[in-house]
Amino acid sequence: MGRRSVSERDRADPQALGREDRWTGVRAVVAGLGASGYAAADTLQHQGAEVVVLDHAIPEGAQREKATLLEILGVDVRMGPEAGVSLDDVDLVVTSPGWPPSTPLFLExxxxxxxxWGEVELAWRLRGPDAAPWLAVTGTNGKTTTVQMLDEILRAEGLRSAAVGNVGRPVLExxxxxxxxDVLAVELSSYQLHWSESLSCEASVVLNVEPDHLDWHGDEAAYAAAxxxxxxxxxxxxxxxxxxATTERLVMDADVVEGCRAIGFTLGTPGPGMIGLVEDVIADRAFVEDRHTSAAELGTLADLERDxxxxxxHVVADALAAAALARAxxxxxxxxxxxxxxFRLDAHRMALVTExxxxxxxxxxxxxxxxxxRAALHSAADVVWVxxxxxxxxxxxxxxxxxxxxxxxxxxxGRDRELIADALRRHAPEIPVIEVDSGETDPMEAVVASAASLAREGDTVLLAPACASMDQFRSYAHRGEAFAAAVRRHTRT
Structure with missing residues (x-):
């Protein structure tokens, strides 16, 4: 990107531009070449902006292919630990979700x-004049399940819908x-929301708020605010x-469009303005004509049973939230x-491997x-917890x-297993605990064998790690696959 000073050109204002505008003259830096970073760089270049992409990873495989495609289009791609850019001539920075606010590029x-901006903010600003409304889902847990349920419901209505955002396909695409x-079911992480300022969704939900990603946000208050x-x-x-209660407080603190309603969902009996359960019936007392004296049946708990x-x-709660957004x-x-x-749950979400x-x-x-x-452990009694x-x-x-x-x-x-072991020693010293050495070549073989030695007829062995996976596995999916494979090998013998 050129090193002309601001005085040598008119400063472009991306905040005044939208989908119908040409972005010629805008100098943009995109941080990160993951799915959202690629979408942002590709779109900005298509709109006419001059784009530089930064990523400190060594390019390989699919990422190298993305970099090559962008370079063919005229994007300046800079990758590797020493990759950098001067901001002297830059009008806009677009970040990928994983880059924390403390990144020097953002501070400067x-x-x-x-x-x-995040890619989600850019997507919102580039919506067309007849853009599909967004039904947005966030929360510490249950986001993907809820947004996929919501998408299934919207499709059952005959609408052209898509589950997008943190769930997989970038919103911008x-x-x-x-x-x-017709409508988008949008999963949003706290990272994405941190960098979003102008969203005006048709309806939104915060499913729950528990301390998470504090290393990224700094503290619980900042995480909840995001x-x-x-x-x-x-x-x-x-x-x-x-x-x-935190989710209700966040609603009360929000600056919303006049006429926007607060709608509760509950595993208990719903009051007026809520969706909840009356015995085994999913009951709507929010989107009916006389919500003070009547309710609409939206289904039963039997509709959520599988096999x-x-x-x-927690899956029932996700269904209630999805129903509320759809009814809105x-x-x-x-x-x-x-x-x-x-609807069917994705892999590695309360998936029965075998009995x-x-x-x-x-x-x-x-x-x-x-x-x-916690939610997973409350779904079963007599658990051997992995x-x-x-x-x-x-x-x-x-x-x-x-x-x-x-x-x-x-x-x-895993690396931080001793933190859980210490809590168990303090509060449940009578519970037998087996620690598997992280140096094991295939730790899941030892995990499954240990779990089998503790389990009795009628028990559930539950892999619910309460921790991220990247110390020993590529992803939570890789960890789940390794567990399932080890279980199948063990139960065949």
Missing amino acids: AAERGIPV AVMDPEPY KGRVYQHARLACVYNVQD GVPAAP HGVSQRAVRDGLRS AGGVRWIDDSKATNVSAA AGGLAKGATFDELVLDVRDRLRGVVLV
Whole structure:
């Protein structure tokens, strides 16, 4: 990017530009060449901007292919540990979710008054005049399940919908799709929301708030505030969790469009303005004509059963939140029921691996934090708990106090396993604990063998690590696959 001073050219103002404008003259830096970074660089170049991409990783495989494609289009791609750029001639910085606010590039941009956007913010600003409304989902746990349920419900209504954002496909790609959508189900992480300032979603939900990603956000207050951004400027509904007071407070603190309603979801009996359960019926007392005296049936808990297994409470809560967002969009009762009936959980989310010798083996490797592990542990009694990995600053005393009466035994693995072991020694010293050495060539073989030695007929062996996976595995999916493979080998012998 050229080193002309601002005085040698007119400073471009990307904040005044939209989809119908040419971005010629805008100098943009895109931080990160993951899925969202690639989408941002490709789109900005297509709009006419001059783009530099920075990524400190050594390019290889798919990332190298992305870099080559962008270079062919005329994007300046700079990769490797020493990659850098001067901000002397820059009008906009677009960041990928993983880059923390403390990154020197962003601090310098703030000092210079250069806007820093996430890919989601860029997507919002590039929506067309007849853009699809966004139904947005965030929370510490359950985001992907809820947004996929929501997408199923919207499709059951006959709408052209897509589950996008943190769930997989970048929002920007969906926004720029030449075939327009009727509505978008958008999963947003706290990272993405931190860099978003002008969203005005049709309806939004914060499913729950538990301490997480504190190393990125700095403290719990900043993390919660990032989640709360999803409610800002909401137009029709702010959906909150009646069982989580923080989510209701975030609604009360939000500056919303006049007429926007607060809608609660609850595993208990719903009051007016809520969606909840009346025995086994999913009951809507929010989007009916006389919500003070009547309710609409949206389905039953049987609609959420899979292979005869009832849905865990946290999955039911996700379904209620998805139903609330869909009803805010005007979806029929029938579509909610049909969408929930057809929905299937992704892999590594409370997935039954097998049942052998009266023992059920469950893979919930996606439970990468304390609150997700708590929800999983509350879905079963008499549990052999498999846990450990990267704690990300979490503590485990409250979790152990909450679930100790359910524990048959515990198997710990991973770098920070001793943090969980210490909590167990303090609060549940009677529970047998087996620690698997992280130096094992195949740690899951030892984990499964240890769990089998603790389990009795009628027990559930539950992989719900409460920790991230990257100390020993490529991802939570890789960890779940290794666990499932080891379970199948063990139960065949």
